[in-house]
Amino acid sequence: MADAKRPNQLLRNLNAKVAAIPMVATALVVFVGCTIWTIVHSFTKSKLLPKTDFVGLDQYERLWKTNKWLISIENLAIYGICSLVLSICIGFFLATLLDQKIRFENTIRTIILYPFALSFVVTGLTWQWILNPDFGVQKIVRSLGWESFAFDPLYNQDIVIYGILIAAIWQGSGLIMVIMLAGLRGIDQEIWKAARVDGIPKWKTYIFIVIPMMRPVFVTALVLITAGIVKVYDLVVAQTNGGPGIASEVPAKYVIESMFKNQNLGQAFAASTMMLVTVLIILVPYAYLEYGGKRRAK
Template identity: 65%
Template sequence: MSTRRPSSLLRNPMAKLAAVPMVVTATVVFIGCSLWTVVYSFTDSKLLPRANFDGFAQYDRLWSSSRWIASVENLAIYGILTLLLSLTLGFVFAALLDQKIRGENVFRSIILYPYALSFIVTGLVWQWILNPDLGIQGMVRAAGWESFAFDPLNSPGLVMVALLMAGLWQGTGLVTVIMLAGLRGVDEDIWKASRVDGIPAWKTYLLVVVPILRPVFVTSVVLIGAGIVKLYDLVVALTGGGPGNASEVPAKYVYDYMFANQNLGQGFAASTMMLLAVLVIVIPWAVLEFGGKRRG
């Protein structure tokens, strides 16, 4: 202890050197560009960014735009339902697959397959499935039930259900597989012990296995959450934001204003709001998750 410890900056120099590109990318691209966007959201930039500051005018306009408000509401509905349903469905599927059933590989592949498709393909596939003339409605009607009506893509009240169906179809497989991997990591002795004690399987799952799977749940939530915030391509492919603005989402608002409507300032303001929303959720969670560990 008498010799001075080498500065921690100089320990493992090669590893640090190797990390430099990533550090630079993260600072410049993520933090730098985000700050730039926030700064320019206070300007009246149109097609090209101009440093002509305009106070909160863009934010005033943003929050008085009925399309933006509808977008935020739609995302909230989609987000909450997606989070709940993919976790529940993912866990249930994983638990079912974990019953040492025959042909597990087949089922696993079937469930994971949609994830191999992009959101654009998913959107188009579901557009066809839900097309009133060609899809489900048309088939049921052709089978004899003439009054059957199921046309979510053209009814403002149901269109979010269509998005949700397509989103879950595509995304649940991944959650299932992650959960299944987690379940396989649960010590076999726990099951033996619970069987000896005569605890029903569902209770073991809920009270013992789920708490053990906490890290797996956290991973899933992060993945699902990222998918929710950036929801864009599925909407473009499936509904185009319609009918009316019934399936608009914030990311589409940002894109449309930045590129189609040539109003960068408005797009920046909207994307800053998205960033803010993410930070509001992520910071408390990160403090709880990582701050707690240091104390313990």
């Protein structure tokens, strides 16, 4: 009886399964296949072209001894944490402001979302000019009379990464705002009425009732922002090209430069494998909590 049922189970929704095969195959071959290929070659001394002369962990040893890589990782950590926190806070704050049924909401929403329509390269170049001490913000403030005013983050090794962060937040927070706004609009008006009847202040309603209800929206925003953080490259290239010195290098840039400029594939693959490991370290516990936990609850 059970034996007779099993093939049925496989053939159920056959059309849907057949239709999914190309996508599954692409994901397996392109994503998993290429990842394995990259990891395998990170143990070789491939130069410009992939070869299979295995050298063990040499590439990784060199990687973790290279100052440029260490600075890249540090920058990514600062940039990642700050942009995650700030994007979500600013995005949510702007969304609550827009949610107060103000006039010209559409206009304001469009203006705030507009930077997202620009590519990172354009964003980077624009902010490079704005932050340039010779003709940007510093120049304008000084010409207004504050002669000693200094604001040149892109030319200061210690804070250059924050200069890049400003541009990233400017570009990205509009999108987060729109997502949050959609989430806020999804909250049932009855809940607001109930809160008002109970005399709960507005800010308390947001923090203790609305935010917990918006969990899926926050997760969406989180995934979008994190994906952007790990692959940040074009913004840095356009804004500082890693400078001054190597103070604003990021891992993706290290990979690209090792691969094509320095013609050292092995080193590039070792670096990209480390990037993958970093992502997994964050992703695996999260996925475990998110999905593993649910199964147990059932």
